[in-house]
Amino acid sequence: FTFALPVGVVPPAAEPEPPAEPRHEIRRVLLAEDAPDTQRLISVMLRKAGFQVTVANDGRDACAAAERAREKGEPFDLILMDVQMPELDGCAATEWLRAHGFHQPIVAVTAHSMESDRKRCLDAGCDDYLTKPLTPDKLIGLVRRRAREWSARAAAVN
Numbered sequence: 001f002t003f004a005l006p007v008g009v010v011p012p013a014a015e016p017e018p019p020a021e022p023r024h025e026i027r028r029v030l031l032a033e034d035a036p037d038t039q040r041l042i043s044v045m046l047r048k049a050g051f052q053v054t055v056a057n058d059g060r061d062a063c064a065a066a067e068r069a070r071e072k073g074e075p076f077d078l079i080l081m082d083v084q085m086p087e088l089d090g091c092a093a094t095e096w097l098r099a100h101g102f103h104q105p106i107v108a109v110t111a112h113s114m115e116s117d118r119k120r121c122l123d124a125g126c127d128d129y130l131t132k133p134l135t136p137d138k139l140i141g142l143v144r145r146r147a148r149e150w151s152a153r154a155a156a157v158n
Contacts, residue, residue, distance in 0.1 A: 026051070026077035026078045026105075026143060026144075026146065026147035026150060027050075027051060027052055027077055028051075028052045028054070028069075028074065028075075028076045028077045028078075029046055029051045029052065029053050029054070029076065029077065029078050029079070029080060029143070030053075030054050030055075030056060030062060030065055030066060030069075030076040030078070030079045030080070031043060031046070031053055031054070031055050031056065031079075031080045032056045032058070032059060032061070032062035032079060032080065032081045032082055032085065032090065032093065033055065033056075033057075033080070033082045033085070033109070034057055034058050034082060034084075034085040034086060035082075038082075038132075039055050041134070042080065042109075042134060042139065043055060045134070045136045045139050045140065046139070046140075046143070048136075049136075049140045049143070049144075051143065054069075054076070057085075058085040058086050058087040058088060059081075059085050059087060059088030059089055059090055059092060059093030059096075060087040060088040060093070061087075062079065062081065062088075062093050062097075063088070063093050063096050063097060063100075066079065066097055066102055067100070070101075070102070075102070075104065076104060077104055077105075077147075077150065078104055078105045078106070078107065078143060078146060078147075078150070079097070079102075079104070079105070079106045079107070080107050080109050080130075080143075081093060081094055081106050081107065081108055081109060081126065082109050082110065083108050083109065083110035083112070083117070083121060084110065084111075090108055090109075090110070090121070090124075090126075091108075091120060091121060091124035091126075092124070094106050094108070094121075094124045094125045094126050095124050095125055097125070098124075098125035104150065105127040105128065105146045105149075105150055106125065106126045106127055107126060107127060107128045107129070107130055107142065107143075107146065108121035108122075108124075108126040108128070108129045108130065109130045109131075109132065109134070110129070110130075110131060110132065111131065111132045112131070113131045117129075127146065128142060128146065130142060
């Protein structure tokens with residue numbers, strides 16, 4: 001066989017790098033979900049996308065986790081709130097959080113897709129609404145969109 005080395009040839013131009021994903025301010029996500037399988041599924045999707053995830057097993061735990069995080073000076077950037085949970089459902093938990101000064105985005109997650117269900121969640125103080133089953137594109141797309149909106153809102157205030 002033969003082997004040839006080109007001498008004095010300019011190496012081909014490197015492929016341009018794709019534009020960097022804009023830096024999102026949302027990094028810490030609280031997932032309020034009572035079903036262990038759904039907890040694992042959503043957590044994996046979020047972690048693969050680079051988010052830090054803390055899981056709460058019901059609305060009461062979610063409120064307590066959000067309060068502890070705020071007291072430590074590390075509030076959650078976004079809460080994914082299952083609507084139907086024991087102890088304290090997602091709408092009641094959202095109302096409690098809003099009444100106690102949690103201003104970051106809260107996204108309702110539910111299997112119910114009726115307009116009346118959506119309205120109930122938004123009336124409780126949720127910023128958005130996702131229906132199950134969740135796909136990575138749907139979940140991550142919404143979290144990133146909320147991240148951009150939250151960043152823009154925070155920048156406007158400062």
